[in-house]
Amino acid sequence: MALNHVLRNHAFLHGLPEAHLAQLASLATEVTFEENELILVEGERSRAFYLLAAGSVAIELRTPRITVCVQVLGPDQAFGWSALLDHQDTLFQVRARELTIALRLDGARLAEACHSDPTLGAEFLRRTLRVVAGRVKATEVKFAEMCGVRLAD
Numbered sequence: 204m205a206l207n208h209v210l211r212n213h214a215f216l217h218g219l220p221e222a223h224l225a226q227l228a229s230l231a232t233e234v235t236f237e238e239n240e241l242i243l244v245e246g247e248r249s250r251a252f253y254l255l256a257a258g259s260v261a262i263e264l265r266t267p268r269i270t271v272c273v274q275v276l277g278p279d280q281a282f283g284w285s286a287l288l289d290h291q292d293t294l295f296q297v298r299a300r301e302l303t304i305a306l307r308l309d310g311a312r313l314a315e316a317c318h319s320d321p322t323l324g325a326e327f328l329r330r331t332l333r334v335v336a337g338r339v340k341a342t343e344v345k346f347a348e349m350c351g352v353r354l355a356d
Contacts, residue, residue, distance in 0.1 A: 206231055209256045209306055214279035215330055216254070223323045230313055231306045236299035243297040249285035251307045258303025262338065263296040271349070274341035275300065284331045286310025287317070295338070
């Protein structure tokens with residue numbers, strides 16, 4: 204899978220200037236996860252931001268007694284937003300649901316790129332906030348579902 208092709212066509216990055224895509228390409232590594240492989244473990248230090256290229260992952264909320272799938276993500280979606288925050292532990296567990304290919308962006312280097320290029324930083328963080336908002340909404344829906352409440356669409 205060609206790294207530049209994936210970046211150029213990924214929905215999360217759609218519309219970014221070529222210079223920003225080139226900058227992100229220098230931070231990206233293609234990674235593959237096997238079915239059921241844990242990618243992020245809740246409570247561990249966040250170190251990477253991921254752009255899904257193929258396959259799917261489950262975003263899970265884990266307690267000592269139960270693990271609940273909050274959201275399923277597929278190609279063109281992103282996860283690992285806590286890697287952009289200084290010394291932030293991962294809030295959700297992420298598990299591959301099938302053979303999954305993603306681009307892994309090193310969190311520390313990505314945060315530095317966002318700080319050194321305010322235009323890239325503002326745009327990347329705006330897009331990341333959409334991911335966070337989606338995660339909050341998915342958690343709200345799952346919690347309501349577990350309580351037997353149907354939320355209005």
